Amino acid sequence: MKKTTFIYLSILCIIFSGCSISRPDTIMQISTIDSLIAGNYDGHMSCGELLQNGDFGLGTFQGLDGEMVVLDGKIYQIKADGNVYSPDLNTGSPFASICDFKPEKTVTIENKTDFKAMEDIIDMASPNKNLFCAIRIDGDFSFMETRSVPAQRKPYSPLSEITKNQPRFKMRNISGTIVGFRCPPFVKGLNVPGYHLHFLSKDRTKGGHILSFETKNAECKIDICNGFYMVLPKDDDVFGGTDLTKNRNADLQKIEK
Template sequence: MTTPRHSIFQHSTIASLAAGVFDDDLTLQELLGHGSFGLGTFNALDGEMIVLDGVCYQMRSDGSISQPPMSANTPYAMVTNFVPTLRTELKGDLLRKSVNQIISELEPSPNYLYAVRITGEFNWVTTRTVAKQTRPYPPLVEATDGEDVLRFENVKGVLAGFRTPEFQATVSVPGCHVHFIDDERTMGGHVVDYELKSGVAELCIGTDLQLRLPVTKEFMQANLTPEDLMEQLNKAEHSDH
C-alpha cells in the first residue's frame, strides 16, 4: 500500500505559545489559503479557533461564538485540506481515552501527523476556553491556570484537530489536540474530556509539514526549550494520546 502525500500547514510552534508569544501578523485570510480544516488561537489568546469547511469560528471565554473578520491575526494555528483516508464507526459510551486508543490502532504508523475529525452524539463534553490576555503576556501555563471548565450534556457536534507524534513535541501539541463545536455553532472550546455515545472518526494522514515561523522580536528572544516544557504543555493543553 502506497501512502498518499498530504500537506499540513502550521504557523509558529507550541513551544513559542508556551513561552508567551501571543501576537503575530498572520491573517485568517492567509491562514485559510493553506487549508479549510483545523484549529488554533487568536492574537492575545482571545479565544479558541476551530476551522470547518473553510469557515473559521472564534470561541471566546464569555461563551460567545462568532465568525471573526478575515483581517484578524493568529499567533498559532494548524490547518489542512481535510481528505480522510481512514474511517471507523464508534459506539458504546466511549470516553476520550478509549476513543484515542481505537484511533491509535487505526493509524498505519505513529510517526506521522494526522488531522482527525470526530462527528457524532456526545453524552457530555467538557471544554475550557482561554481568556484574552493583556501585555506583558504571561507564559501559557499561567494564562490558562484557573480557567473554568464547562460541561455540555447530550449534544451533537464535531471534534476537530490533530494527532502529533512525540518527536514533534516542541513543534505541535504531542498526542491528540482537539477543539469542539456543536452542530448549532452555539457552544464549544478546547476539549478536556468527553463521552461519545455514537459517531464516526475520520483521519487524514499528514506526510508533509509546512512550518511558518514568526519574525517578531518576541519570537526571536523566546526560550523555546525550557526543561519543563512537556510539563507546561500537559497542564496548559490537557493533551492526551
C-alpha cells in the same frame, strides 16, 4: 507555445495560486507551541491567509482571545464567555495548525467511548504513530467538557499562568464535531505530541478545547498526513528574543489537561 497562450496560462497560475497554497496531506503550522507557552500571543498570520492553507484545523487568536476551530473552510472563535464568534478575516493568529481535510479512513464509534478509548481506536486504525493524523469526529455526545482562554493584554503572562483560571464548559447530550490532530512524538517543542482536539456544536453556539467527552453515536474520519510545513514569525523581535532552548513539556502537560 504561442505568446498569447503563454500569457493566458501565466495569469491562470497567478489567479489560482492566490486562492489556495495548500499541499496534499500536509499540515501547515504557524509558529511553535513553545513560543505560545512562553507567552507570545501576537498574531503572525491573518485568519484569511490561514484559510488559503486549508479548510480544517485548530489554534488560537491574537492576544490568546479564545479557541479556534476551522471546519469546512470556516473559522470559528470560541471565546472565554463560552460563545462562538465569526472572527474578522484580518484577525491574526499566533499559533494554528491547518490542512485540507481529505480523509482516507472512516471508523464507526460505539456508544460510551471516552477520550482515551477514542485514542486507542484511532491508533488501531492508523498505527503508524510517526505520521500526523487530522481527525474529524461527527456525532452525538452524552458529555463534553471544554475550556477556552480569556483575551490577554501586554505584558503577556505565560500560558501556564492563564490556564490556571480557565473557564470550563460542561455540556450534556450535545451534537457536534470534534476537530483535531494526532502529532508524532518528535514534534516536542513545535506542536502537541499525541492528541489535541477542539469541539464545535452542530448549532455553532458552543465549543472549545476538549478536556473530556463521551460519545453516543459518532463517526470518526482520519486523514493521514506525511507533510509538515511550519511558518515562523519573521520580523518579530519578541519571538527572536524568546529563549526556546528550555524544555517546556511539563508546562504543556498542565496546559492541555
